[in-house]
Amino acid sequence: MSAAREFDLELHLLDRQVVDADGRMVSKVDDLELNLDDGGNPYVTAILVGPRALGPRTGGHLGRWMTAIAARLAGSQDPPRIDFGHVVDIGEEIKLGCRVDDLDVQSLEDWIREKVISRIPGSNHAS
Amino acid sequence: MKRIFGVALGILTAIGGFVDIGDLVTNALVGSRFGLSLVWATLVGVVGICLYAEMSGRVAAITGRGTFDLVRERLGPRVGMANLVASFLVTLLTFAAEVGGVALALELATSVNYLLIVPIVGVAIWFVIWRVKFSVLENTFGLLGLVLIVFGVALWKLNPDWGDLFRQISRPHKPTDESLPVYFYYAIALFGAAMTPYEVFFFSSGGVEEKWTKKDIITERVNVFVGFPLGGLLSVAIAAVAALVLLPANIQVDTIGQVGLPVAVAAGKIALAIAILGFVAATFGAALETGLSCGYTVAQYYGWQWGKFVRPKEASRFHLVVLMALIAAVGTVLTTIDPVKITEYSVVFSAVALPLTYFPILVIANDPDYMGTETNGRISNFLASIFLVIIVVASVAAIPLMLYTKAGQ
Amino acid sequence: MNVRACLAVFTLAGVLSGCVGPATTVAAYKGKALHAAGDALSQVETAVLAADSLLSGRLMQPYTEVVISQAETDLSSIQNSFDSIQPPNSADSDKLRSTVDDMLSDGLTSLSELRIALRRSDTNTVRHRTDALRHTADQLDRFDEEHS
Numbered sequence: 001m002s003a004a005r006e007f008d009l010e011l012h013l014l015d016r017q018v019v020d021a022d023g024r025m026v027s028k029v030d031d032l033e034l035n036l037d038d039g040g041n042p043y044v045t046a047i048l049v050g051p052r053a054l055g056p057r058t059g060g061h062l063g064r065w066m067t068a069i070a071a072r073l074a075g076s077q078d079p080p081r082i083d084f085g086h087v088v089d090i091g092e093e094i095k096l097g098c099r100v101d102d103l104d105v106q107s108l109e110d111w112i113r114e115k116v117i118s119r120i121p122g123s124n125h126a127s
Numbered sequence: 128m129k130r131i132f133g134v135a136l137g138i139l140t141a142i143g144g145f146v147d148i149g150d151l152v153t154n155a156l157v158g159s160r161f162g163l164s165l166v167w168a169t170l171v172g173v174v175g176i177c178l179y180a181e182m183s184g185r186v187a188a189i190t191g192r193g194t195f196d197l198v199r200e201r202l203g204p205r206v207g208m209a210n211l212v213a214s215f216l217v218t219l220l221t222f223a224a225e226v227g228g229v230a231l232a233l234e235l236a237t238s239v240n241y242l243l244i245v246p247i248v249g250v251a252i253w254f255v256i257w258r259v260k261f262s263v264l265e266n267t268f269g270l271l272g273l274v275l276i277v278f279g280v281a282l283w284k285l286n287p288d289w290g291d292l293f294r295q296i297s298r299p300h301k302p303t304d305e306s307l308p309v310y311f312y313y314a315i316a317l318f319g320a321a322m323t324p325y326e327v328f329f330f331s332s333g334g335v336e337e338k339w340t341k342k343d344i345i346t347e348r349v350n351v352f353v354g355f356p357l358g359g360l361l362s363v364a365i366a367a368v369a370a371l372v373l374l375p376a377n378i379q380v381d382t383i384g385q386v387g388l389p390v391a392v393a394a395g396k397i398a399l400a401i402a403i404l405g406f407v408a409a410t411f412g413a414a415l416e417t418g419l420s421c422g423y424t425v426a427q428y429y430g431w432q433w434g435k436f437v438r439p440k441e442a443s444r445f446h447l448v449v450l451m452a453l454i455a456a457v458g459t460v461l462t463t464i465d466p467v468k469i470t471e472y473s474v475v476f477s478a479v480a481l482p483l484t485y486f487p488i489l490v491i492a493n494d495p496d497y498m499g500t501e502t503n504g505r506i507s508n509f510l511a512s513i514f515l516v517i518i519v520v521a522s523v524a525a526i527p528l529m530l531y532t533k534a535g536q
Numbered sequence: 537m538n539v540r541a542c543l544a545v546f547t548l549a550g551v552l553s554g555c556v557g558p559a560t561t562v563a564a565y566k567g568k569a570l571h572a573a574g575d576a577l578s579q580v581e582t583a584v585l586a587a588d589s590l591l592s593g594r595l596m597q598p599y600t601e602v603v604i605s606q607a608e609t610d611l612s613s614i615q616n617s618f619d620s621i622q623p624p625n626s627a628d629s630d631k632l633r634s635t636v637d638d639m640l641s642d643g644l645t646s647l648s649e650l651r652i653a654l655r656r657s658d659t660n661t662v663r664h665r666t667d668a669l670r671h672t673a674d675q676l677d678r679f680d681e682e683h684s
Contacts, residue, residue: 015200015207017192017430024441028199028430054429058204062212062539092190092497109431113443120257123439127260212539238598304684376585377677379578381610384603388585391594399595526545536571 007090009044017093018047018082020100026082027105029094030054033081044084047094049105052079080105134349140269141354146361147413148228149221149320149474151406152467154362155386157313158369159379161302163295166363168314172321173359175514177351178507179485182492183327184347187334190497194331195427197497198487210483211428215421217480218325219452220473222417223459226252227466228410231383236403242461249457252414256449261336261435268412275405278364281393285371292367312528312535315521316471319478321359322518325420327484332423336436344501368393381467414456421452471534478525481518489515562624569632570684572618573639577676579611580643580669587650587666591659601654608647615640635679643672 007013009032018026030053033046052074055067071077082096082105089095100106117123157165183194190197195214199207229248230241237244255264301310339347369380372389380386383406391399419435426433426445433445460466489511493503503511529535586603589595619637623629646668653661 015204017196017200024437025430025432028428030204030430049430054204058208060205060539062208109444112447113440117439117443117446120439122258125258126438127258127435209539235599235602238601372585376581377574377577377673378581378585379575381578382603382606384586384599384606385582387599388582388589388595388603391589391599392585395594396596399599403599 005090007044012090013044013047013094018049018096019093020096020098022099024100026096026100026103028054031057031079046081046083047087048079048081050079050108052077074107080107134346136266136270137346137350138354138357139273140266141350142269142358142361143272143275143408144265144269144412144416145355145358146272146275146365146405146409147221147323148224148410148466148470149323149477150362151228151365151383151386151409152380152470153313153316153320153474154366155369155373156380156471157317158366159373159385161305161310161313162370162374163292163363163367164299164302165310165314165317166296166366167299168317169321169359169362169366171517172318173356173362174510175318175322175517176326177355178511178514179322179327179488180330180355181348181351182503182507182511183331183488184334184339184351185344185501186488186491186498187331188339188341188344188347189499189501191335191338191340193335193423193427193433194328194488195424196430197491199428201491201494201497202487206487207428210487211424213480213483214324214328215424217473217476218328218417218420218424219455220469220476221323221325222414222421222452223456224466224470224473225410225414225417226453226456227460227469228383229407229414230460231466232403232406232410235384235387235406236400241466242463245457245460248411248414249453252411252418253450253453255415256418256435257439257446261333264415265333265412268408268415271408272405272412274401275361275365275409277390277394277398277401277405278361278368281368281390281398282364282371284393285368285389287367287371295370296363306532308528309532309535311524312475312532315478315525315528316474316535318517318521319474319476319481319525321362322481323474323477324480324484325417327488328420328423329416332420332427332434336434338436341501383467418449418453418456422446422449475525475529475534478518478521480522482515482522485518486515560624562626562629565621565624565629566632566683568618568621569636570680572614573636573676573679575614576611576640576643577673577680579607579614580647580673580676583607583647583650584666584669584673587654587662587669590654591663591666597654597657601651604647604651604654608644608651611640611644611647615644632683639672639675639679643669643676646672 013032014029016029018029020026027049029047030050031048032044033048034042035045037043051066051070055063055070057063058066082103086096086098087094088097154169186197187193195207195211198210226245226248230244233244234241301307334347365386368389369386372392373380373385378385387399387402390402422445423433425448431444432442434442439446459469491497493508495502583604586595586600590597590600615637618640623633646665650662650665650669653665
């Protein structure tokens with residue numbers, strides 16, 4: 001593991017755009033998974049994405065509602081996670097070293113692509 | 128040479144794309160009831176939209192990212208969510224109004240009932256969003272909308288007393304048969320019609336779609352500062368011909384058909400046919416913009432892949448949101464609520480939502496972390512701050528005035 | 537919580553601003569009558585302007601048909617709204633009611649016949665009905681001047 005860097009979570013990480021190695025947008029950093037090292041200092045172990053991660057941070061009725069629906073659909077309370085080891089650069093955007101298809105964090109996108117968008121002719125052409 | 132062509136195209140597109148159903152209806156309505164005594168509100172609105180469009184375009188060119196992407200990052204998920212809900216709902220309402228507007232304009236051309244035309248319009252809108260290239264989409268409807276200059280021609284043919292017109296514009300006074308609350312209600316409506324929130328989302332997202340960079344800032348500025356005011360002049364022309372033809376005849380505009388009558392009276396059938404083409408182009412173009420903006424706002428907040436610049440398969444959620452917004456818009460019109468009424472409400476609610484949508488742009492455009500050396504200058508900030516006050520006043524007064532005047536009756 | 541409250545205000549605002557209340561006092565009823573007359577005048581004058589423009593070759597047939605039909609629909613709903621208001625118990629209010637109602641009915645009859653003649657391309661009848669509508673417009677205008 002390379003030398004650790006110190007970050008202000010809110011300033012540098014939370015709500016930043018995550019992009020993959022091809023420049024594709026993955027998600028926002030909806031929440032972070034933290035762990036404590038041997039010295040008792042917290043460090044980031046994963047980026048959490050999706051409504052189950054964002055809901056509690058947005059708060060209010062809308063936030064709780066978002067979380068509940070997502071949990072009901074997915075069958076679990078745990079939000080999808082991107083292991084922080086995948087992160088190669090932290091700047092204006094959080095760059096990952098892998099491609100979004102190799103992770104499994106976009107179940108809604110994948111489902112919609114499969115069931116709806118792919119079925120419409122022309123879905124392979126950008127304009 | 129190519130550069131000049133590009134700039135000219137941009138300006139013409141900005142002029143033609145400025146007017147939408149809100150401008151058409153509100154300016155004609157106000158002209159027919161208040162003459163030119165509320166033109167000041169349109170002019171203030173035009174200055175405002177120029178300021179904020181320039182800012183949001185500059186933000187897109189420097190950061191390469193869309194408005195809502197940055198709003199959530201800079202102001203947090205809570206404020207971002209409030210912003211999103213308000214912006215999305217207002218944009219969706221405007222989308223429904225534009226879809227209705229296209230159908231009504233086509234009804235005038237064909238005398239086929241507009242409810243039968245609406246589903247076809249819906250399919251056409253979706254098809255264009257799905258298959259037509261972004262720049263082609265923008266340029267085509269922008270240039271076609273330019274034919275609304277026919278309103279300027281009609282104004283000239285009516286041979287008005289120009290001195291009297293300028294006097295009415297420069298010395299705003301409330302007509303004796305209208306009350307003060309109604310006067311200010313319509314000032315707010317005109318303001319909301321000129322400073323539509325979706326314009327900001329579309330302009331900045333469009334900048335990303337077309338891959339603007341720092342070099343494009345000058346072009347973008349020229350488009351905005353030349354194109355939008357000229358577009359605003361078109362709005363004033365629409366109000367002026369209504370004031371000259373409809374006001375003396377005691378006609379108060381509440382249908383699109385009445386909006387075109389002054390053109391026919393002044394310049395005949397061919398001019399009216401051109402005006403109808405302009406109506407269709409302006410409203411269809413605005414429908415595309417509002418539809419795409421519904422997708423841009425949601426996708427950018429959540430960090431989904433968005434945009435027409437990638438294959439639809441790679442931005443499935445974005446395209447689904449646009450499709451669902453379209454279905455909702457078409458559905459709203461099919462409930463047979465008068466699209467002109469939808470339009471009147473959409474401009475007032477636009478005014479209500481303005482502070483939420485513009486304040487974040489102001490914050491980001493001033494942030495050197497995002498903008499580097501291209502933050503707002505002192506003049507921009509001075510003007511933008513004045514406008515923030517105007518926007519907040521309009522927003523706060525809008526709903527009470529709407530209730531008190533029963534939506535301007 | 538805040539978003540909910542906002543949505544509630546939006547909906548309430550939209551609903552309330554469209555409501556029409558029943559008239560109670562004589563002055564309020566007169567106001568309603570004037571309002572109805574003013575709205576009707578707008579519809580009648582629109583039809584007159586459209587028909588005149590068609591007759592002088594400045595307007596297309598489909599466009600005119602749409603404008604006239606819309607004016608007819610709107611005038612009809614103006615009359616329905618006005619007739620449904622309970623007038624206060626006074627002879628003046630009753631007289632107001634019948635005066636306005638007569639003008640609205642005249643206008644509506646002329647408009648319907650105009651619409652029919654238009655679709656049949658019966659230019660003569662179009663001309664006559666337009667003149668009749670012009671007459672109704674004058675009556676409505678005079679009513680407004682006398683009572684406001």
